[in-house]
Amino acid sequence: MESQEWTSSIVQDGDSCWLVVVGSDVSPSTSARVHALQRAVETLHPAWLVETVLGYCSLGLIVRPLQASVEEVEELVSTATKNVMVAPSVHPRxxxxxxxxxxxxxxxxxxxxxxxxxxxxxxxxxxxxxxxxxxxxxxxxxxxxxxxxxxxxxxxxxxxxxxxxxxxxxxxxxxxxxxxxxxxxxxxxxxxxxxxxxxxxxxxxxxxxxxxxxxxxxxxxxxxxxxxxxxxxxCYPQICDVSEQDVGGCDVLEPGMLTTVQDEGRWGLQNMGIPVSGAMDRQALALGNFLVGNEEGAAALEITLSGPCLVFTTDALVALTGADMGLQVDGRDIPAWTAVLVRTGSVLSMTGCIGAGCRAWLCVAGGIDVPYVLGSRSTLLRAALGGFRGRALRARDSLHLHPLTQPTRRLDGFSCPLRLRPSYAIDTPVPVLPGPQTESLTPGARQAFLDATWTVSDASDRMGCRLEGPQLALGHGADIISEVIPEGAVEVTGAGLPIVMLADRQTTGGYVKPFVVASAAIGRLAQRRPGDSIRFCMCSLAGAQEMLEKQSSARKELTHLRAIWRQCHAGGTLFLTVNDVRYVVEWQDVTPLEVDHE
Structure with a gap:
């Protein structure tokens, strides 16, 4: 193999991606250099690197949001390019x-x-x-x-x-x-x-x-x-179908407008062109899973605009997070963001969106039990991949649920405090960071993007939020050489209209990306309904970091509150200090868990 060293440029692409450019043309020689760089980077693979994505003349580095400094990225690329090995020519298939x-x-x-x-x-x-x-x-x-x-x-x-x-x-x-x-x-x-x-x-x-x-x-x-x-x-029946013996736990009477199984996403496969997918609002998914005792990325039902009607054939602990969909169990109103025990034979339904937001997550203790497909339970509708048979739920479908344990039952009634819940207020601007092609827009067009009030198009979906509004003037056309597309990238098409790329986005693309939505704000944007207005504002890296830290703190605090709740509802000893006086409180839970507290 031939050892080479060459120059490259590094461009920050939002807060979760870096773009390493090694050429400016579409050619076999440039492609070989990009492939060689990818092999060298993957060999080093620092902890902050999630995955790499090939472009024609660039390599995308997907990173944990704001976990890699420019110095760390430069050191990685420098080390990788010093002794990068270009594979010898072989007879291709x-x-x-x-x-x-x-x-x-x-x-x-x-x-x-x-x-x-x-x-x-x-x-x-x-x-x-x-x-x-x-x-x-x-x-x-x-x-x-x-x-x-x-x-x-x-x-x-x-x-x-x-x-x-x-x-x-x-x-x-x-x-x-x-x-x-x-x-x-x-x-x-x-x-x-x-x-x-x-x-x-x-x-x-x-x-x-x-x-x-x-x-x-x-x-x-x-x-x-x-x-x-x-x-x-x-259809991929070999890996997506659920066998008859696994069916049970939850039957679908009505599916709702669009209800799919989603978890934290299918990471590590973007280099094969496989989108990440996963929940459109990962913070809402994480908090909902914590409410019912799951890990934050467990599979849940993602509900869009109108919810399903489900009958349970086993006891289950559920929580609805995200937009308030008017949750009911057997006709009784149930508060959102609260764990509730649903008994065998009970019917769970939703009356429709109440207030802001258009998506909700129904989290169930143990998670929705569908097969892993390429490392995830998430549904990618366009490829009929993963989830429940690769599609949205339909009437008469049956989902398998894990048996409910006694410790998990005790989370019944546990609620997420208001201060920890995401805000979906539509009058709050969505923060954006500079993208790799900021200069592709004229200075006037960049300001026009920030000044305009955009409208969410009816054509928006899990792949992208299409916006309607003023046509943005492009300085050098909309086309670029295809490269990685991070989540939240704002593409501007040849028609001068922006599309914000979301969970099911394509992994690479060839439209300019002058802006990228801050990672912590993507869930908020994904809650905008068709016809809703959106405004954008510029955000610093420090501001993006502050939003991420706030979300992390909310997850940690809810986990801590869950531990206290479990302790308080299982019996034991609690040590309290009030006005410098230390108290020891001992108790026992003497309420039989089988009692129905209606």
Whole structure:
């Protein structure tokens, strides 16, 4: 292997990501350097590093929010680049992908023809003539970023991303081409579609195409496409189905608008294009789990706008956090942010949002028991991955719950104090930090972003919060060479409108990111409903740190209060000091736990 040393630049990308740039072009040589740097960094892997994400000419370092100083990042990169090893050339594997070009399969073929000055037949001929090197996987699970596009076919991304691009779509964005493994929003120009399944976590090799592979496209007719088309990408029964013997504990009478299983997220796989997912408001999830005796990242039901109606076939301890959804058990109002014992046969329902917020988390003692898929129980809807059979809950679904223990039963009635709960007031500005492409906006546009009152679009979802408002002026266009997208990144599309990237965001992308929402404020933003207004304000790193510390203190205090509650409800001795006088209080819990306190 060849040892090399080169220069690089380091850019802070919000408070949970650093961008290490090692080149400025899309080429095999630059890609090889990025891959070599990633191997060296992963070998060193300091404690503050969560994972690395490849870009064409950059390496994204995902870190624990504000846990790595610029000096520590510089030292890591310096050490990694001193003796970085570039792997020797090996004979690459070739993957051939059949594609039905044009027509309904290629709705943007006319755009590419107009941009290139070529006929559809000439575009197809040039697209299939090349051999493409897969530089990286990103954007979506198993999405291959392919180098080697004929320069005449280069076409800018769409000014406004489509809300849905079908799985298997073959697209062009700038000088790159790629294939959408799953249905997703996207801004690439779609020229065709393949019937192959590019990503399937039940396979030993999840992704059909791997970094370093050579990809060739082969044209097929519409009839051949329809004959070969498969729906395998929408369901992974080998790992997502719950066996009949596991069903029980909680039956779904009504599912609500969108109810999914989410935990703390699927970290460590963004380099394969697999989004983190997880709860949209991790603070609300953590506090809710503490209320019912769980670890902070345990799987819960994430509820959007309207809640489910559930009947319990076993005793359970539950707590609803996040937005107040009007929780009821057997028709009785139950306060949010409070652990409540639900008896076998009881019906849990929700009347709808009360006050600010649009998302809530129903935490259950022991967590929602669905299979781990790629290290997490979280649901990624676009890839039908994880959660309950890879989808939102439906009527007549049954969830398995862990048996309720006696110590956990004693948390019934334990409540989170108001001072520890997140605030979802819509008149509070959302703090942002500078992004890596702050200069991409004109000075006037940067100020306009902060001065404007934005409106949450109806097209917003778990992937991103789309905003409506004034068009922002871009100094040098919206397209950049694809790189990592941290949570909270504010992308500005070619139409000049911002999208704040959230839990199910793509792992990499090619729109400019002039701002990044402070990590501690992402949950607050995720609570905004379609039609709600949003204002932004600049935030210092010190301000972002203060918000994170406040959240950490709230989690620690609630954990401490839980320990006191357990002690007080189990019998024992408590030592109190009042006005310098020390008292010893002894008691016993003589109330049978089986008694119904109605």
């Amino acid at each position: 070739t993957v051939t992908i059949p594609v039905c070009y044009g027509g309904a399969c290629g709705p943007d073929m006319e755009v590419v023809c107009r941009q290139s000055g070529l006929s559809e037949q000439e575009v197809v001929q040039r697209h299939v003539a090349a051999g493409y090197q897969c530089s990286m996987l990103g954007f979506l699970p198993g999405f291959p970023y392919l180098m080697g596009l004929d320069p005449q076919l280069a076409t800018p991304r769409l000014a406004t991303p489509r809300t849905v691009v079908p799985a298997g779509s073959v697209g062009i964005a700038g000088t790159q081409t790629g294939v959408y493994p799953v249905s997703s929003p996207g801004a690439w120009n779609i020229i065709g579609r393949t019937p192959l399944t590019l990503f399937d976590p039940s396979r030993e090799q999840h992704s059909l195409v791997q970094a370093g592979d050579v990809v060739r496209f082969s044209p097929i007719s519409l009839q051949e496409f329809e004959e070969k088309q498969s729906d395998e990408f929408t």
